[in-house]
Amino acid sequence: MSVIRALFSRLENARPLDPVAEAIAGAVHSTIPNARIADLLHGRWLGHPVHPILVQVPVGAWISASALDFTPGGRNASRRLIALGLLTAPAAMAAGFADWADLEPDQRRVGLVHAAANTVGVTLYAASWSARKNGHQVKGAGLALLGLAAVGLGGALGGHLAYSQAGGVNHAEGAMRRAGDRWIDLGPLSDFPIGEPVRREVGDTTVVVYRRANGDGVHVLASECSHVGGPLHEGGVTDGPGEPRITCPWHGSVFRLVDGEPLRGPATACQPVFRTEIAAGRLRARAFAEGSVWKNAEV
Numbered sequence: 377m378s379v380i381r382a383l384f385s386r387l388e389n390a391r392p393l394d395p396v397a398e399a400i401a402g403a404v405h406s407t408i409p410n411a412r413i414a415d416l417l418h419g420r421w422l423g424h425p426v427h428p429i430l431v432q433v434p435v436g437a438w439i440s441a442s443a444l445d446f447t448p449g450g451r452n453a454s455r456r457l458i459a460l461g462l463l464t465a466p467a468a469m470a471a472g473f474a475d476w477a478d479l480e481p482d483q484r485r486v487g488l489v490h491a492a493a494n495t496v497g498v499t500l501y502a503a504s505w506s507a508r509k510n511g512h513q514v515k516g517a518g519l520a521l522l523g524l525a526a527v528g529l530g531g532a533l534g535g536h537l538a539y540s541q542a543g544g545v546n547h548a549e550g551a552m553r554r555a556g557d558r559w560i561d562l563g564p565l566s567d568f569p570i571g572e573p574v575r576r577e578v579g580d581t582t583v584v585v586y587r588r589a590n591g592d593g594v595h596v597l598a599s600e601c602s603h604v605g606g607p608l609h610e611g612g613v614t615d616g617p618g619e620p621r622i623t624c625p626w627h628g629s630v631f632r633l634v635d636g637e638p639l640r641g642p643a644t645a646c647q648p649v650f651r652t653e654i655a656a657g658r659l660r661a662r663a664f665a666e667g668s669v670w671k672n673a674e675v
């Protein structure tokens with residue numbers, strides 16, 4: 377195991393961080409005023425997490441500022457870029473905290489140190505801006521380099537959280553691929569209770585099957601929640617007038633059963649939906665591939 381991998385692994389298992397993480401996550405949840413603001417911060421409206429997009433602005437500004445510090449005549453532009461980073465960092469941090477508060481404990485530990493490193497970075501950039509404003513250009517440039525190092529460490533931890541620990545990725549992405557492009561028999565329709573989500577397997581994919589009370593409508597979705605992989609088949613379904621929807625038991629994401637659209641976060645990605653057909657009283661389901669692209673069923 378590489379040194380970096382070993383260090384990150386120790387951090388993932390640093391349970392003493394949990395009480396702090398739990399307290400901050402609770403504060404984040406109670407600070408976000410309602411689900412609409414939470415969804416805005418998660419990026420449900422965009423269909424993609426907004427935190428990794430927002431961080432580009434301050435990080436890009438600060439890297440450019442340090443480059444300009446070593447460029448003749450670049451001082452004023454450098455100071456403005458540092459101010460731009462300081463003005464835009466709070467939005468990125470708010471989105472990051474909203475996402476982080478709904479992660480699993482090992483992910484939260486890494487995310488907590490990621491946030492701490494970035495907070496140190498922001499503080500150093502604030503000090504850098506202040507030093508420059510008071511005419512201490514060299515000190516300001518030095519503080520900016522320290523800030524860049526802190527933000528760089530934060531970025532490395534954020535990358536580990538996203539790529540190695542799969543925090544923020546679409547956990548349902550492989551469901552269609554694992555199911556394969558073929559019809560799979562799920563058994564007699566009469567075996568499925570009406571109005572109650574049940575678990576079944578389509579190929580190597582676990583799915584949730586929901587048989588509607590009004591007529592013969594049956595919905596089949598990948599059960600592994602796109603957010604962090606929670607078991608949707610253990611969730612509750614709201615049915616009745618309008619579109620039925622299922623709520624993930626882990627963090628409360630709500631998906632429309634008919635097309636998998638997330639109606640409430642923290643999930644931002646659609647839940648894969650399978651085609652269904654009833655033949656000779658038996659229910660069959662199939663993932664849908666068009667060319668090499670897996671798609672949600674057309675409804």
Ligand code: FES
Pocket residue numbers: 478601602603604605606624625626627628629641642643
């Ligand atoms: S796993 Fe988090 S909302 Fe489903």
